[in-house]
Amino acid sequence: MSKMDNLRAMREARYEAAQKLAKSAPAKPAAPDRPTSAPQPAATAAEALCGHRNMSGRTCTREHGHAAKSHRYS
Ligand SMILES: [Zn+2]
Incomplete structure (x- = not known):
């Protein structure tokens, strides 16, 4: 029996x-192994925001469906 067979x-x-x-x-x-129903705060936060993007790629930080006419990129 070789060593490999033995192992x-x-x-x-x-x-x-x-x-x-x-x-x-x-x-x-x-x-x-990992929770499948774990909350995803990033996605939730994104949904709560307007999410409109301006020309420079910034995202509107106002709430979703905000009443203000202008978007806010801060
Ligand atoms: Zn907006």
């Missing part, structure tokens, strides 16, 4: 042991 056999044995352990362990709710 592979060890890895497989460890994998099988882990599988058995997982099967015998009581089921617990799987935790998601």
Whole structure:
């Protein structure tokens, strides 16, 4: 048996042991890797703003649907 085969056999044995352990362990709710329903403050803030862009690429910082006739780029 070569060294590589030996290593592979060890890895497989460890994998099988882990599988058995997982099967015998009581089921617990799987935790998601990352929250999918996390709030996205950037998108929410953008929605609350007018969002009109002027010629130099700046975005209007007034609220969405503002009554003022002019846009504000501050
Ligand atoms: Zn505006």
